[in-house]
Amino acid sequence: MTDVHIHIERGPYTKEWIDRFVKQAVSMGIDEIYLLEHSHRFIEFAPMYASVCEYSDYQKNWYKSKATLSIKDFQALITEMRSREFPVKIKWGLEVCYFPDFEELIGDILNCFTFDFSVGSIHWVNGFGFDHKAEFWNNMDIDQIYFQYYSLMLRLVKSGLFSGLAHPDSIKCFHHYPVQDLTDTYHLLADELNARHMYAEQSGGLALNYGFEELGMNQTMLRIFKNKNVAIRFASDAHKPEDVGANIFKMQEMMQA
Numbered sequence: 001m002t003d004v005h006i007h008i009e010r011g012p013y014t015k016e017w018i019d020r021f022v023k024q025a026v027s028m029g030i031d032e033i034y035l036l037e038h039s040h041r042f043i044e045f046a047p048m049y050a051s052v053c054e055y056s057d058y059q060k061n062w063y064k065s066k067a068t069l070s071i072k073d074f075q076a077l078i079t080e081m082r083s084r085e086f087p088v089k090i091k092w093g094l095e096v097c098y099f100p101d102f103e104e105l106i107g108d109i110l111n112c113f114t115f116d117f118s119v120g121s122i123h124w125v126n127g128f129g130f131d132h133k134a135e136f137w138n139n140m141d142i143d144q145i146y147f148q149y150y151s152l153m154l155r156l157v158k159s160g161l162f163s164g165l166a167h168p169d170s171i172k173c174f175h176h177y178p179v180q181d182l183t184d185t186y187h188l189l190a191d192e193l194n195a196r197h198m199y200a201e202q203s204g205g206l207a208l209n210y211g212f213e214e215l216g217m218n219q220t221m222l223r224i225f226k227n228k229n230v231a232i233r234f235a236s237d238a239h240k241p242e243d244v245g246a247n248i249f250k251m252q253e254m255m256q257a
């Protein structure tokens, strides 16, 4: 079993820190882990986040507190860890916030090093970080945000930059749902994922990190992805070693049901 989405961001770039993720994987019966970092951690991606910082002081301060490393630090860790032996298979990659105006920058950074995988994410809609605080949704046009979210996601997939699509309906994080029916959008998304040979995450991230009751993507999206044979991989979206493998087996069971 594989957990394809594990953040290492809350500890130092040392073998000891990585060992903690490996140890938890072993104890959970997971034999392959995808370890990653957010693009917002690295100063090389800074131009992408100008619109995010302009949007509000809250977001500017949030961004400044996160963007403290060079991608070279991460690459050095990966190179060092690839020379070590671990009892589980490790893949190394990035979770990249997708911004359509920065495809060239994203491509350049992904191509300058041999990452094992990359997942694209929509975390920002016209500068709005929709998954930060519930009150930020006050007075928002929900249908409009959903429309923009999925328009961006389609462009993300069509860009061909990524091997996978992270948490494809995380926009529901604070329980806002559109009036419009998204069935056609999900069909389109499934077709584009298949055309690009990309996988979609069945992510327990909202359940794990937001206490969200629905585990993984919504039932309509899941049914369409399954019917169209989209490659689906299970992701904990763990942000600490203890959460490696969280919900993975439960999501697999649900998928087979």
Ligand SMILES: [Zn+2]
Residues within 6 Å of the ligand: 095, 121, 123, 166, 167
């Ligand atoms: Zn994410």
Ligand SMILES: [Zn+2]
Residues within 6 Å of the ligand: 005, 007, 095, 237
């Ligand atoms: Zn993540």
